[in-house]
Amino acid sequence: MKDNKKLVEAITPIDQDFAQWYTDICLKAELVDYSSVKGCVVLRPYGYAIWENIQKLLDARFKATGHENVAMPIFIPESLLQKEKDHVEGFAPEVAWVTMGGSEELEDRLCVRPTSETLFCDHFAHVLHSWRDLPMKYNQWCSVVRWEKTTRPFLRSREFWWQEGHTIHETAQEAQDETLQMLNIYADFCEQELNIPVLKGRKTDKEKFAGAEATYSIEAMMYDGKALQSGTSHYFGDGFSRAFGVQFTGRDNQLQYPFQTSWGVSTRLVGAIIMTHGDDEGLILPPAVAPYQVVIVPVAAHKPGVTEAARELAARLGKFCRVKLDESDNTPGWKFAQWEMKGVPLRLEIGPKDIEKGQCVLVRRTDREKLFTPLEDLEQVIPAQLVEVSRQLYARAQKNRAERTFSAKTMDEVMELANTRSGYIKTMWCGDLACEEKMKEVAGLSSRCIPFEQEVIGDVCPCCGKPAKTMVVWGKAY
């Protein structure tokens, strides 16, 4: 540390410039590379591995609740996109169009899917005949394109990877249950696997998905107090079914329209992980999705027995966790810093002194606590310590959120909080769009959601003074 100029890989301090810190992490932890198309990034092996782990865990949950994976086309004919009015109005400003096929102009230009409701509806109309065919519970893992004006890796890119679930059901109740079931799966996944506490609630009409009857979301709070919508689940009623002519013969031998849902999470979750858990040293990855859960750093690898012991440990640990043995010829100190930056939850140091004592040194990424551990105990200690890292991550995120959650009864209080703090502001709300718009205008706040867990803060809307209907959580969002 004597020579600070050595720290060319250093990242911007998190409290100095959070946006720059975020960009530094994305690039220096080797998660992404910029491509030559604005807003499109390369997910590098280390970044993609995180997404793969997210996919594996979520896919298992989808399958366990009876969903099947499918693959839909990437193109939507303009005529198809036009069928649902609100939907097309919502998405038209940000779709990319294919107008040429080879050297010939297309008569019906093709939209590169920004989301696939229309494609699924078109397909459902083909394959649905009887109530016995229901429910159809489909999911697809794919990328979609939305022509964003300002872009940031993971948070908002022109192409991004996600999953979109699309289901149709015989009854409204069943579809509504599905909508909430999937929201709960997302929330549970974020909390259990990503160690990110989330707020569950319903979106206001202003914020809901184009064409939806109701949109629900999970909202996560980032280190800097800004909110990140981390997953959404929509209930469509039979609006899309009617627009696309999706019908089935019911138990009563009458033609009926099914009720529909869609829900999705994206690579934005990787952004949520970075911004929820990271610190000045770099990334901290939740053990459940970390590409490497343990990195083994041999110390004085040239000394007799060290390399052999390290390799033996790597093989042994590989049986119960994801492990990386760093045999590069960098110095141990360099490796410590490097793997801390890349967020590996646990480090295992093994050197001549350890071998002599039949132990190793385990270091937690979260608090750098050193644990001198007998080698024979690793099968017990490592899983336990991974759990401990998860616990610490969740506790820290929850503490940050608690410290940044405020409530206000008057506009003065709202303004005071919005100007001096960064976080959630809870207020009562009359339900009028005008007041929601005023919040944006005067305080720069958007409604995050109407939480399922309601509190009574007062009787009136701080904006207009009319009787309040619900409590809303406001904030600045990514």
Next chain:
RNA sequence: CGGGGUGUAGCGCAGACGGUAGCGCGCUUGGUUCGGGACCAAGAGGCCAGGAGUUCAAAUCUCCUCACUCCGACCA
């Protein structure tokens, strides 16, 4: 889409007074090191973002374009 910033080696930067390029790190090879970002030596690496001007001569001056980035607006 509006406002600011930046484009010179892989990365970070200097060169701005016109005279076709330099520093640090990284990289390669060899050697010594190794418990918190090691050191020595020898190398490789550049259409100075792109285009058009001015000039005997442009990284440097003028104009245009593009890209990236930050802050707004908009949207997931």
